[in-house]
Amino acid sequence: MLSFTEENYLKALVQLTVFEDGKSEVGVNRLASYLEVKPATVSDMARKLKVKALVNYEKYGKISLSELGRKEGMMVIRRHRLWETFLYQKLDFTWDEIHELAEELEHIHSKKLMNRLDQFLDFPDFDPHGDAIPNEDGDIIIPFRRTLSEVKEGKKCKMVAVKDNSTEFLKYVDKIGLKIEDEIQVIKKEDFDSLTTIQFNTKELVVSPKFTDNIFVLCAICLKAKECDC
Amino acid sequence: MLSFTEENYLKALVQLTVFEDGKSEVGVNRLASYLEVKPATVSDMARKLKVKALVNYEKYGKISLSELGRKEGMMVIRRHRLWETFLYQKLDFTWDEIHELAEELEHIHSKKLMNRLDQFLDFPDFDPHGDAIPNEDGDIIIPFRRTLSEVKEGKKCKMVAVKDNSTEFLKYVDKIGLKIEDEIQVIKKEDFDSLTTIQFNTKELVVSPKFTDNIFVLCAICLKAKECDC
DNA sequence: TAATAAAGTTAGACTAATCTAACAATATTT
DNA sequence: AAATATTGTTAGATTAGTCTAACTTTATTA
Known part of the structure; x- marks a missing residue:
């Protein structure tokens, strides 16, 4: 089971190496500034995530996601975007309120819950900000834009x-x-x-x-x- | 802001000193066995919660909730029971599945979210197990039964x-x-x-x-x- | 290519929540 | 009231995630 923090690292790595095009790996400093922690902290965590086979990483090298890490990161993003959609569509929250709440909700680990929510929302393809929602397998259509x-x-x-x-x-x-x-x-x-x-x-x-x-x-x-x- | 753990202590204290009738205070051992931790841990935590003015407690004495602690504990229970109602009524989870999921969801702190969910559920008075849902102010009707x-x-x-x-x-x-x-x-x-x-x-x-x-x-x-x- | 700058690592410290093991206070029972 | 049992506390250790400060490696540039 991944911790809250580990999930945030994986999510950040997906943002930086999958959604940000042209880069499939990222340096310690870049990730540290993205997560608003010190490089030393990222260095440590990179080692831990490597032990868990979630990232590819060698001392003084760049960090990239393993297949497993990518999938786990995608699941966090799936949960985030489904909750955003719920908050916006069903509870009438505004555009700018949903992100913060979803940052907390995304860490509830239950495949079943997310699949039920997906169904309840009528299987949305995009969240309220226009971003695609990854499917249960972590697959996502990254549209050209x-x-x-x-x-x-x-x-x-x-x-x-x-x-x-x-x-x-x-x-x-x-x-x-x-x-x-x-x-x-x-x-x-x-x-x-x-x-x-x-x-x-x-x-x-x-x-x-x-x-x-x-x-x-x-x-x-x-x-x-x-x-x-x- | 209260931690996940502190909230669980307050919730347990509400269960033991408000819902369990006849007792308005509880010993270290009782609370420890209820929370499945060691008495030493509860001793420590009781001191910390006292500093935060959430409990009344003196060394070698019983623990009871302060007005503030009672309110915070009730909020955790309100969130728990509203989420249970949501999972049961809207996502078709069964009676026995909802408790565990609500144990996680109850720690999302947002008054606004809970009030919107309350409204979405049409202001239920009881959760699916028949327990009353505390209101926004932490008030609850404890029915005779x-x-x-x-x-x-x-x-x-x-x-x-x-x-x-x-x-x-x-x-x-x-x-x-x-x-x-x-x-x-x-x-x-x-x-x-x-x-x-x-x-x-x-x-x-x-x-x-x-x-x-x-x-x-x-x-x-x-x-x-x-x-x-x- | 040597000097400097940038990027990354390590060691040691801190906090929160837990544990174990030894000890202290209070309650109960004979 | 003394012995025993119950209950509670303290000290010291552990883990995860963070920090700072000192150091090392890699990259850039004069």
Whole structure:
């Protein structure tokens, strides 16, 4: 049985080596800053997780997930996202409230409970933030998507998910009135200070990279083909 | 913020000094055996809980809950019983499965979550085992009830709750087909070996004190007046 | 390539919750 | 009231997860 803490390490590793594309392994410092602990702590834990065959790791080397570790990490994420969906759909919590609660609920280990909840929610494919929910076997469809920062001037796209799940970010998105499935048009991109002017729901708004880097979008073309110049 | 363990001590103290009638304080050994830890551990913890003003306790003395401790303990029980109700009513778990899961879920601290869940469940007064659910302020109606062992030969009564929530006990109750609200008649009480013959749903069955001590009942008279010779 | 910077490790300490083993206080019984 | 039994406490150890401070290894750059 994995501890609360071990599960958080595995979840973090999935975030950094599976969802963050281009990297299948991660350094001690990176993981430490992600988890907000000191590198020494990660060093120790990496050794322990290796003993339990959850990660691949050699002294002074990078850390990556083993097949078992990946599966366990995915289960934590499955539980997190199913609880988020429950809180949002059934208990009417808002977008920005559900993440924190799910951080606690995700550590309740019961396959049966999660499968019943899944069924109760009618087998959702995505959580309220637009992220895919891994299945019982830890499989997940990682859909192709771009950040709003990548979209060229003049092009239209559709918001499909958020990257940053923090309360502050979600409150901001909520405040400006943007929702998943909304259409966004990039009106102007200012190279000098990286500010972007966007239009959605007939409103025009100037936003910073802190916003555009954390909004996932798809355009009509990239919905069908992965290569697209939107 | 209370730890998982501290909450379990407070919950146990509520069970032993509020629900178990006649005692408002408890000894170190009793609490230790209830929690399945060593007396030394309870001694230590009693000192810590006293510092936090959660219990009244002096070296070599009995332990009792402070007003604050009682409230915190009641909150754990409120969460436990609301989750049990959810699991039973909404996720179709069986009587004997819900207790264990609720033991984990009860430690999620969020007043808002519990109030939303309460509302979602339509403000239930009792959990699936027949126990009252404390309100948001920690208040609870402790109904008058007898155990089946107290009922005299020939008398009829109604099952209202179980005392023992263990999986084994609940599985047995389920197996014999007895449910809350069922009418039970005490046919015969054998003094020699304390076996009781009961009748319910047209079935007749011989049961031991292990059963009768753990079934709570009310008769038609004690439903109205607390004094009754059922 | 030698110096410096960055990344990672180790040793030793701390806290919470537990244990065992030895001891101390209180209660009961003859 | 003395002996015995019960009950409770203390000291010292253990484990998990964390820290700081000192050290080592690897990478970068002048």
